Amino acid sequence: MSEKMWSILIHLTPNMWTRTFTDTLNWDEDLWEYILKQASTTGINTIVLDVADGIEYATHPEISLKNAWTRKRVRDEVARCKELGITLIPKLNLSSNHCMWLKVYSRMISTPTYYHVINDIIKEVYELFDHPRYIHIGMDEESLQYCGKKEFCCIRQGELYWHDLRYIVDCVADTGATPWAWSNPLFEHPEEFKKRFAPDEMILSPYHYNALRPDHYTPISSRSEYEVYYNEGIYKDRGFKYVEEDPYLVRFMEVAIPLMEGGYRYVPCASVFNRCKYNHEDLVEYFRDNANDVQIVGFMTAPWHSLVETGREYIEESFEAFKIAKEKFYS
Numbered sequence: 062m063s064e065k066m067w068s069i070l071i072h073l074t075p076n077m078w079t080r081t082f083t084d085t086l087n088w089d090e091d092l093w094e095y096i097l098k099q100a101s102t103t104g105i106n107t108i109v110l111d112v113a114d115g116i117e118y119a120t121h122p123e124i125s126l127k128n129a130w131t132r133k134r135v136r137d138e139v140a141r142c143k144e145l146g147i148t149l150i151p152k153l154n155l156s157s158n159h160c161m162w163l164k165v166y167s168r169m170i171s172t173p174t175y176y177h178v179i180n181d182i183i184k185e186v187y188e189l190f191d192h193p194r195y196i197h198i199g200m201d202e203e204s205l206q207y208c209g210k211k212e213f214c215c216i217r218q219g220e221l222y223w224h225d226l227r228y229i230v231d232c233v234a235d236t237g238a239t240p241w242a243w244s245n246p247l248f249e250h251p252e253e254f255k256k257r258f259a260p261d262e263m264i265l266s267p268y269h270y271n272a273l274r275p276d277h278y279t280p281i282s283s284r285s286e287y288e289v290y291y292n293e294g295i296y297k298d299r300g301f302k303y304v305e306e307d308p309y310l311v312r313f314m315e316v317a318i319p320l321m322e323g324g325y326r327y328v329p330c331a332s333v334f335n336r337c338k339y340n341h342e343d344l345v346e347y348f349r350d351n352a353n354d355v356q357i358v359g360f361m362t363a364p365w366h367s368l369v370e371t372g373r374e375y376i377e378e379s380f381e382a383f384k385i386a387k388e389k390f391y392s
Contacts, residue, residue, distance in 0.1 A: 067387055069380070070111065070365075073113065074088075089373075095373075095376075099380045101145040101146060103380055118185055151193060153183065154199025155200060156202060183232045196233045196239075200243055204216060243267075248267065271335055326356050345387070364376045
């Protein structure tokens, strides 16, 4: 088997999905030190850092939060990680549903100004992160289903969506890095995606945060949140007994492997966020046993908490679950 990337996604700032926007960077230095120590001792060789508005941009300082990481701090952390055997990869979520961190530019989607700003910051993070192999561009959940209840809702559709995705991908490729995106563009528009993007143009992260083995399925009665969501929401008349009967998860199992046909490369992503104790092991085992090994670049875990003390529990659990899965299936 080829050597794999084992990565953890860390958010420097919550401003891509928070409802309470902050204008000052709040982060926990001790937690960052913990992450570096755990990564270097548990076989995690990559940290994907969602920088958003948490770093100083020389090209567009108006985006940066107060107390943002200085450009020197970014370079120092990249160098320190390298000494520890860890690659630090920048992430900029450019989905119109998750780009509030762009400030005023988040309301200028698909304008000449927007394209100029995006190109500038992609080039800048490429230099700040010492020419990384990948730049993660996000691009998940760009639909009314996810952003329709926001006070300001902007989504791209049809040719405009594909135009902007191509523009972003080309901006990254022009630096010398490979774009890395969530799997939504492929999974939601498979035929159109395959017409427009060759397998070697980017890597994709399919995400699944519940069980994949039937004997591990999660009863809806196991959590009050599930009972409310599946018994009172849009699925209330479906009679689901297990979370894994959710249409999104069912479709994931139907398309994840077949859509690799032709050579598309994955970094499957697990998470402790849904509190499924089997998720990491099931996900790693599923792709190890069913996918072409050379098309699995690696695996990722996403705590889905920003770099503050209240996220420590999820980050600690992520390291432990990922370590167990890695040792069990790729020892």
